[in-house]
Each structure stands twice: as structure tokens, then as C-alpha cells.
Amino acid sequence: MNVWKASNTFNSSNGTDLAVGFTSSVVAVLLFGTNFVPVKKFDTGDGMFFQWILCASIWMVSLVVNLIQNCPRFWPLAMLGGFVWATGNVTVVPIVKTIGLALGLLIWASFNLLTGWASSRFGWFGIDPEEVSRPILNYIGAGLSLLSAIIFFFVKTEVQSSSVSLERTPLLRESSINVSENNSDDSWVNRLSPTRKRVIGCSLAVVSGILYGSSFVPVLYIKDHGRRNGTIYTGASQFDLDYVFAHFSGIFLTSTIYFLTYCAVRKNKPHVYPQAILPGFVSGVLWAIANCCWFMANHYLSAVVSFPIITAGLKNYLLLTVAFCIILAGSLSTAFSKV
Template identity: 55%
Template sequence: MESSILLVGNGTSNGTSNGTSAVELAYGFVSCAVVVVFFGSSLLPMKKFDTGDGMFYQWVDCVATWIVSLVVNLILNSPKFLPLAMLGGVFWSTGNVFLVPIVKTVGLGLGFPVLNSFNLLVGWASSRFGWFGIKAEIVADPVLNYCGAGLCLLSTIVFFFVKSDAQSVRTEHEPPLILDVHSSWVDKLRPTTKRVLGFGMAVVSGVLHGACFIPMLYMKGQADNPDSLYYGASQFDLDYVFSQCSGLLLCSTVYFLIYCAVMKNKPRLFPKAILPAFASGVMDGIASCCWFLANEYLSAVVSFPIITTGPSVVAALWAVLLFKEVKGLQNLLVLGLAFCLAIAGTLLTAFSEV
């Protein structure tokens, strides 16, 4: 399976100016599209059920993500397990702990853009400039890539100025978005404190998510160094997905056990949230695998701006059309501007590799 995929990725027919085949580009952009839709929609199941402080929810989510990676690992005939790749999963899991509090403090439409802006900064810059010991990546048109990444970042900043009502008003026939039967520490905060804390958590979560591919990229960069522990490491990104997701599950389990201890073995469990959390995890798992493929076929400097901006647009659309979190003409105009910047940035980034 691995060899067949690599042959597609290394094809030279119909090649572009920088040696990237047309088929390879197609695989990369399709992978990006899947990631954008799935990551932008993965928290939708959570909005209809009480998840409390989110600790139980994130653990079930991580279990489902790991199962998806296990299936992919078996399809790839179980590539070598590399413990360092687990560190990426630790970063990802730690960032995930903040997701539910972010949604409950600043809403789905605003929390995601801030998170993704810092995700973009760390992920794109570390790959483009070779931070943390990884090899710097190049693209066919660096100027377009810089402009695209800049517009994507600007779009996420514009998203910040959109006022959101996370607990939006609903009709008597509509189900609650997040039930208030079981109040959590988030629900007791003042509105201003919620907003500041929510954006702060989004920043931290974004930085951690942006760093999740650094261990893998470092190992790939050391593959041709005979003195390195990672000499001969696989150059196919998807070979690392199971190792990374194993770190994700391990770290998430540790956090959940610590949480149970703090709660004196009385964790707040929500049985009705199990299936929604599992559904979110499956979506996250599929999106994660496709992100590895996008990095493989496009390089991180191209995939990161697209993938970290696109879900913000999808999540904001859900927030406007389904959950009614964003209201008012001025808010909608600002949101429209953010959409235009995000789309323009995405297109420029995509054309930088063509």
C-alpha cells in the first residue's frame, strides 16, 4: 500500500515547474479539502449535548481518533513505530483539553479562528524557515506563499472583531446547544473574563497544535544523517500517524486520570455525550490522516495556511447559519471581510505550489 501511494506521489508525468506532479497536487488539495470540512465541523456534535468541563469528552474523542489511526496503520502494514512522533500527539492532546472551554467561553465561530491563527503561525513558519532543527521547505513561488499566509493570518485577526453569542437564543422547539443543567467553572465566570480567558486558551491551544508536526519533520530531516538515531526514517508522512495518535491517546488518558484524582474519583461523566464525542473523534482522525497526506503531497508551507484557515470559515458558517451565534449587519459584514481574506489567502497559497 505504501509503495503504491509513493509511486503516485513521485510521478513525473504532467509535472509542474517545481517537479511536483499534477496527480500529486490533486491528492494534496483533495486532502486539504477533507481536512477543512471535517475539522471545521468536528465540534458540531458537541453543541447539542452537555459536555460539562470537557475532560471526559476530549478523552472519548482521542480514543476515536486513535482507532482511526490504528486502521490506517494496519492498511499501511504497520510501519516502524517511532516514540519521538508521540510528542506531536502530546502537543495535540494538550491543545485539545482547551477546546470545550473555548467553545463555551467565546463560541465556535470565534474560538476556532484565533486558535487557527496561531496554529498557522507556528506550523507554517517552523516549516518555511526551518525552526527547531527541521529542514526549511521551499515552494515554487515564495512571494505568493508569503502573501497567502499573510492574508490567511489577517483573516483570523479580522475574525477576532466579530462578536459572538455562544449561548444563542433558540425557539421553544429547538434543542439546547449546550445544556446548562450541570454548571461548570466556565459558566460561573463574568462575560469579560470569559472572553479574555477564552481567547487566551485559544492562543495556547493554537501554538500547541501548530507544533504537532515538528517531531515528525525533524525525524524526516535526519533520515540521511548516518550519525542520527533517525537515520533511514521513512519519508512518507502517513507512516507517522499511528505513533503520533498513540501519544495523543496516552497523554489524553493521563490528563483524564489526573482529572479523576482531582475530582476525588467522582468525574463528571455525561453518557449522552459518548456517541457525539466518538463521532467528533472519528472526524478528527480522518482529518488528521488527510493532513499528513496534505503535508506529504504539498509540503507544510502550503498545507498549513489552507488547513488552519479553512476550518475557521466552515465553523463560522455553521455558527451563522445553524447556531445563530453571529448576528447583526455589522458583525456579518466583518465576517464577510474575514471570509474574503481567507479565501484569497487560500488561493494564493495554493497557486504558490502550482
């Protein structure tokens, strides 16, 4: 009887963990997909000022989370993850200007997924490798992601220069939140040839994706070594949300350093857009909540499961499946039309 009760308790606990984990993943996907909506209609210039506002908002949310969690121990190493993420985020502006937001997003999302999955699955960077019950399916999913990333490199894009009238580039104006619409933009990107734009844009997207995918590694490292004896992290919390404040502090500190550097390079004449402050703050709040949900998904599902779900997105998987079926049906129809 006791064994049966223990088994029931375990199954109930495991089911609850899965429910919380998948719910957190869904919330993260929805918020990551909508967090830039508040700034969609506002000019954010070259993105540097907007990013600083965004990261300030992110840090304030982490402060609230830290108080709710009763101020758990602050591990400076967790700030490294914030530094890595903020560094990857700085590349977004040149990526959008060289290859466009759509293609850039596809490439960095693919490498984000692959890096996050591989580091957790194989134990890169000193973290413990994670086992899955169906490794074949896990490998197939990663393989398909890699294949899609390779295919994206062959997608042709045509990014209009800032000298083109806004009426001829409505999609870019609506989709890109970081590209300046100022016709006097003398960005170094505009002086590149189309081939160099493509090479630089794709390369930066790959780097950005790898950095995004590595941002959780410091937290996973602390947790893994917290379960071992004789390390400086022995006894560290195993609840991922306890590291949000340190992680987000790294984001804000890095963003501040980059913004001050930008101001110095601009000789104290940065492009500042006051109308982007409030929308940027709201956008940061939404992103911070989404990332907190990702931390929870990492805890309840493990990173090797949460990364593919959140990075690709539930909706994207559905759309990809429908598109694949349509393409397959069209190909078979064409092939059998001559039989």
C-alpha cells in the first residue's frame, strides 16, 4: 500500500511539473511573439537608446521577482549570462539593416535553439549532460532545425536603403523596430555591397543566435555544481527563478556600458527618441515576464526540452507542418500528373 501511495504521489508531482513547465513555455512563446507590439508604431532610431530603456525595464521586473523570492543569494557568475544575451542583442540593428528582420530572426532563432539544445544535451561549458527518454526523436528535432538553418542561408532578401521612400518599404517600416527611418542615416551598412551585406548579416545572425543560446549556461553551471560537494557553489538553489535578478542585472549593466560607449563614439550626441521611452518600457516588461517563464520551463521541463519548444514556438511548428504538407502535396500532385 505504501509503495502504491508513493508511486501515486510521484506521478502526481511529475504531472504537475509537466503542466507548469508547458504552461510556462506557452506563456513565454506568446509574450516573446508580442513583446515588440507596443513599439511597432514608434521610431526607435538606431536601437541603442531603445535597448537601454528596454533593459532598464527588464531589470526593474527582476527586482520585483527578487523581492518575491525573498532575495535569494546573488551569484555574480549568473550575470555572465546577461552579458552574453545583451551582447547578442546589440547585433540586431546591423542584422536588420543587412538581411532584414525576417531572415535574421530565422537564422538566429535556429542557432539559438541548436546551441541551447546541444549545450544541455551534451554537457558543454562544464554543465551536466541531460538525458531524454526518446533520444532518437530528440536528435531528429535538432537535425531538422540544423537543416532549416542551412536552407535559410539560401533565402534571397532585398533590403532597401534608407534613402528609399517609406511608401515603397511599408513591410520594413512595420516589421523593424530598430531601423532608423531618418533619410540622413549614414550608417556604415549603407556603404556595403549587396554581397558583403549578406555575408555580414548572416554571420552576425549566427553569432547572435549562439550568444542567445548560451545565455542560460552560467545558471545551469551554478545549479549543477551546487549539487556537488567541495565546490564554491555547493548548496546553490536549484530553482531557476532565484537567478533571474543576477541574470537580468548582467543584462542591464552590459546594456548601460554599451550605451555609454555609443554616446562616447557619437561625441555625446546620441540619437535619443523620447517617444520610445514608454513603449520601450512596456516591451521590456513583457520580455522580462516571458524570460521568467523560460526560467521556470527550464526548471520543470529541463533546458533540453524547453529550448526547442520556446525558441521555435508552438505556432511556428504548426505553421511549418501545414506548409510542409502543402508543399509535399503539391510535389506529389505534380509528379503523378504525368503518370
